[in-house]
Amino acid sequence: METDKILVTGSNGQLGSEIRAMASVMPRFNFLFHDVDTLDITDLKSLTAFFEKHRPNYIVNCAAFTAVDKAETDIEKAYLINDKAVENLAKIAIQFNARIIHGSTDYVFDGINHRPYIETDATNPVSVYGKSKLAGERHLEKLENAIIIRTAWLYSSFGNNFAKTVIHLGKERQELRMICDQVGTPTYAADLSNAIVQIIIKSVENTNGFIPGIYHYSNEGACSWYDFASEIISQCDISCKVFPIETKDYPTPAIRPPYSVFNKSKIKTTFDIEIPWWKDSLKICLKLL
Numbered sequence: 001m002e003t004d005k006i007l008v009t010g011s012n013g014q015l016g017s018e019i020r021a022m023a024s025v026m027p028r029f030n031f032l033f034h035d036v037d038t039l040d041i042t043d044l045k046s047l048t049a050f051f052e053k054h055r056p057n058y059i060v061n062c063a064a065f066t067a068v069d070k071a072e073t074d075i076e077k078a079y080l081i082n083d084k085a086v087e088n089l090a091k092i093a094i095q096f097n098a099r100i101i102h103g104s105t106d107y108v109f110d111g112i113n114h115r116p117y118i119e120t121d122a123t124n125p126v127s128v129y130g131k132s133k134l135a136g137e138r139h140l141e142k143l144e145n146a147i148i149i150r151t152a153w154l155y156s157s158f159g160n161n162f163a164k165t166v167i168h169l170g171k172e173r174q175e176l177r178m179i180c181d182q183v184g185t186p187t188y189a190a191d192l193s194n195a196i197v198q199i200i201i202k203s204v205e206n207t208n209g210f211i212p213g214i215y216h217y218s219n220e221g222a223c224s225w226y227d228f229a230s231e232i233i234s235q236c237d238i239s240c241k242v243f244p245i246e247t248k249d250y251p252t253p254a255i256r257p258p259y260s261v262f263n264k265s266k267i268k269t270t271f272d273i274e275i276p277w278w279k280d281s282l283k284i285c286l287k288l289l
Helices: 014-023 044-054 075-095 128-140 162-172 189-205 225-235 265-271 278-288
Strands: 004-009 029-034 058-061 099-105 146-151 175-179 213-216 241-245
Touching (some): 004 044, 004 189, 014 029, 058 189, 075 128, 128 146, 162 175, 175 225, 189 265, 189 278, 225 278
Parallel strands (some): 004 058, 058 099, 175 241
16 A cells, blocks of 8 residues: 655644654654755745655645744745745645645734634734735635645744743743733644644545645634733743733734634534643643743
């Protein structure tokens, strides 16, 4: 039996690194891990040459320009990676009959909802990052072999993220001020990578198991950045005090959605996925740190 080949792009990021950590216990798959230094997905020519040689059955696109504030000035680069590269992957997926799972974001919404967002809610990004990510989604949403997974507040034991920053600053300072009026859900990248691999396993075992469309995934529960930071400080037993501030007290170049909690019913029922509570997952990640 031929092993299914899975190309993971953006493999040095948080999500790609978590999939790489899982790969060692998944001998049934042949994972091909690539980042910009070994495969430039913004270049259709080299992408085509790669596929002609390796013929992956699946693409898991973890590549993204995620510097939200920087995107406001580096618009061209944000669109190149979040839009143009995704268009290239869409073309490749069609040409080589590959299935694609693509990571998107809560920033496609404006955040003025007062109930958890479902996949069919109207998008209205308010930042360059959100707009570029939505443009990327557009290339895939009509494809019969594409799954888009929107996620939010990603953290991991790999790469740079909010959890690591809070630990670092908490040890350095006596007090931290964190935003209390932006509400969402932290997502442990290891949980998301596990969900992605589960989807691939289901679709390999059952030809009809790959159900295209847009899905929402974050951990269970909801909190503010202030709650998230307080929980990190508490679990790490750091003596630093955390104080709540409002968004208006901490202006940033990019506007953030004030509310981006997801309804995850669709991904849970479609793929029979269990999602852990954010505090439980945080505990697991902090042990690794």
